[in-house]
Amino acid sequence: MxxxxxxxxxxxxxxxxxxxxxxxxxxxxxxxxxxxxxxxxxxxxxxxxxxxxxxxxxxxxxxxxxxxxxxxxxxxxxxxxxxxxxxxxxxxxxxxxxxxSESSLSGSYLAGVYFHEEGMVRPEARLSIGGNIDNFSYNVDLSLDVWKHEESGKENVRDADFNLTQIRAEQRNVHNRTPKLNINLGWNGDNGDVANLSLQAFYFKHNFHETSDQFMAQGMVTSNLLRMIETRSGEDEYTYEIGGDYTTDFAGGSLKFIGLRRREDSRFFTHYDDTAEDGSFFRYNSRRQPIESETILRTLYTTEPTTGHVLEWAIEGAFNTLDTTATFQEDTGSGFEDVLLSGSNTRVEERRAESSLLYVLPLGKKLRFQTSVAVEYSELSVSGNNNNTRSYVRPKGFAALTFDATAETQFRGRIDRKVGQLNFFDFASRRDISQGQTDSGNTELVPEQLWRFEMTAEHRFSPKNVTTLTVYYETFEDYNMLVPLAGGGQGIGNVDGAKNKGITLTSTWMLDSLGVNGGKLDFAGTYQDSEIKDPFTGIFRHFDWQEQWQIEITFRQDIQDTNWAWGLNYWDNTELPGYRKDRVNKGPFGPTYFAYVEHKDVLGMTLTAKYYNAFGRTMQYNREFFAPDRLGNFDGGEFRSLRRGGYFNIQLAGKF
Structure with missing residues (x-):
């Protein structure tokens, strides 16, 4: 094969x-x-x-x-x-x-607009230009992505006996904008040396607005109005990344240097206004200014001692930081006053070094083995309200086997030992006023580790019809999840004994043999199940917010002897609940789907018209409370159902 x-x-x-x-x-x-x-x-x-x-x-x-x-x-x-x-x-x-590598100037462009059922209009655009001049290549890409959606519906509030106590009229709007610039440069030397440089800069603007008019259970009329809550939040984010590599022949092999520098500067804000019908009110403001950075240098030497045998030795160093400052203010009638949240102003630094050795070994014509052994040293330091510094050494690596059973069937097996990536924001305390929750920072947090066992079977019924099945099993140490912390608070911590298993199936089928000339069907589905001992109750359950199953079905038909094509897409999933000390949060959020028609030659361009979620999409978000915690009795809940309307998209794309 x-x-x-x-x-x-x-x-x-x-x-x-x-x-x-x-x-x-x-x-x-x-x-x-x-x-x-x-x-x-x-x-x-x-x-x-x-x-x-x-x-x-x-x-x-x-x-x-x-x-x-x-x-x-x-x-x-x-x-x-x-x-x-x-x-x-x-x-x-x-x-x-x-x-x-000999092509001269070329490029592509796209312009489109989305029309939402609620009346919103949002544009999209992209322009990409590239080419080669002698030994140099270049590409410049400009894009604008805009995302808007509006959801509205109601929320029912019930007490411990499940009696309806309130009805809330809810509406939320989200508006995101992301202009982005990318520049890529390449050079191929006459002696075989290769160099690449990439630069990316983008601005992300996020705005969120939510209103909640709360009425007595008798109904949503003015005389039953209890209070009005308005929440505005958003983010301004500036990000740049510079990356590059240089490859040269060295000692019978290849020596490569890779470097990267990334910085993300953000400004978050929240304005919360809770005004009761009797005139009393509660107002809240918060601001956070996190600055994240990542610097990586990697060197690797690759050689082929004999035909088919590959040896790679690599070393990598990284320096990652997070600086975050936050202010919180409350006003109950006497003006805004500062509120202190211990651990919200934090600096996190990680210095990490890694060395790995990989070997690829062919075992005959049908069998191929590769393995890697690596060791990582990491030093984490946290400064601010809760100073802490610690270091650790972690082994990692993998072993993989590929077997060509027949010309059409291949089996792949793999065992991995991995070290996870920490979210530095989990070291800092944070407060979400709209959700009524505060999470404490945890300076004792360490990266999770896992063993993953995976087996894949791939069968090619023909060059165009392929089916792949993968099963896997994972076991974790130091799994990151919400845990009780000293002093009665809660925040992200480490838990041992977590397990997860799953199965994934993907398949592509050309449908000409079934009489659907030019038709193609793609299927992707996954199911997984997990187990962990709840740190609050001691009862075994699944991971928080785990996607238990997901399915996507895509159909496309290119109508023969014409410039027309059409297609359908359906996507759905089930997300399991998330747990806090005294609360269970639940979905589901409903499927997404779209249909489209495409004409491939409108004045030399491609015109595509898509209709998303023609019948709307309903998101449910439920919160169930328990007293004093989830070992206690049900203490009421909030049951929200919001509808997001469909939208129409038209795109015009071309190339030059």
């Missing part, structure tokens, strides 16, 4: 792709990995290579990288089935997009 499946541009011709993203999205049986959650660079993020090289970036998602590559510059796309030394930690399928 070949170690790769190659797809020429003609394979994608019926889809009239404008960018490499349009092509990769049509690869049978392949799904991009958007986020790995790995610390630093590690031995490979995601499952995407561009011209055989891993992107030296973390903030750019694979989909975004591919949208910057014009389809006409793609020579072929390879699906690597036995890994790559560039992503040595990835033993599953890898997409390698090969582009034409």
């Amino acid at each position: 070949s170690d790769r499946v190659s797809y020429a541009p003609t394979y994608f011709q019926q889809y009239n792709p404008l960018t490499a993203a349009d092509m990769v999205n049509q690869l049978p049986g392949f799904n991009l990995i958007e986020e790995s959650g790995d610390r630093g660079f590690g031995q490979g993020q995601g499952n995407l290579l561009i011209n055989g090289k891993r992107p030296s970036t973390k903030s750019n998602k694979p989909e975004e990288l591919l949208k910057r590559i014009a389809a006409e510059t793609v020579v072929r796309i390879e699906v690597l089935r036995e890994g790559s030394s560039e992503l040595s930690g990835q033993s599953g399928l890898i997409a390698n997009v090969i582009t034409d």
Whole structure:
């Protein structure tokens, strides 16, 4: 069996792709990995290579990288089935997009607008330009993403006997805007040396507005109005990332240097106004100003001692920081007064060093083995209200086996030892006034560790019809979750004994044999189940807010001998409840779906019209309270049902 499946541009011709993203999205049986959650660079993020090289970036998602590559510059796309030394930690399928290094100026553009049922209108736009000049390549990408939605409905409040005590008219609006600039530069030396530089800068603006008019249980009329609550919150975020790499031949192998610097500067605010019908009120203001930074340097040496044998040695250093300051104010009638929240002003620093050794060993024509042994040293220091410094050494690594049972069937097995990435915000105390909850910072928090056992079976019924089944089992140490803290508070802490298992099925089927000429059906589904001992009650339960199952079905038909295509998409999931000391929070949030029609040649451009959630989408959010905690009795609850209307999108995209 070949170690790769190659797809020429003609394979994608019926889809009239404008960018490499349009092509990769049509690869049978392949799904991009958007986020790995790995610390630093590690031995490979995601499952995407561009011209055989891993992107030296973390903030750019694979989909975004591919949208910057014009389809006409793609020579072929390879699906690597036995890994790559560039992503040595990835033993599953890898997409390698090969582009034409001789192409001159090319690019793509997109302009669109969304029309919401509630009357909102939001634009979208993207312009990408790239090319090559001698040994240099360049790409400049500008984009504007705008997201808006409005939800409205009611919330019923019930007491301990489940009697209706209040009815609340609820409405919330969300408005996000993200202008983004990306610049990528490349150089290929005559001696085989390769260098890349990427720069990203973007501004994220988030605004949230919620109103709640609360009435007595008799009904929502003016005479029954009890109080009006208005919440406004938002964020202004400025982020930049600079990443680069340099590769050169060295001692019979390849020596590569990778560096990255990222900084995120944010400003959060909340204004809360609770005014009762009798004129009394409670007002609350909060502001947080976190600054996050990440600096990574990685060096790796890769060599092939004999044919098929690959040896990689790597060292990596990282310095991560979080500085956060916060102010809280309350007004009950005498003007705003400062409120102190211990642990809310914090600086967190992590200094981390890692060394790894990887070896790839072919065991005959059908069997391939790769293994990695790594060790990580980390020093965490927290300063502010609760100073603390500690360090630890953690082993990690993996062993993976690939077996080509037949020309069509491949089995992949893998055992991983991983160290998780901490959320530095969990070290700082925070307060959410609209949810009525305060979480204390925990300076004793350490990264979780896990063993993951995975088995995958892939069968290619034909080059276009592929089905993949994966089962996995995970066991955790120091699992991060909400726990009781000293002094009666609660915050993120570490718990041992967590377990999780699951199964994932993906399948791609071309439907010509069923009489649906030009038709294609993609299916992706997953189910998982977890177990952990509740730190508040001692009773075994699932993880907080775990996605128990998810399903996505996509149908597309390119009508033969025409420029028309149409399709349908359906996505749904079940998210299990989240638990606090005296509360259970529940969904569900309802499915999403859309239908679209596409014309591939409108004055040389592609025109697409989509209708999302034609019948609306209903989100339910319920909170059940217990006294004095969840070992006690049910003490009432809030049961909210909000509807989000459908929306229509029209896009015009082209290339040059």
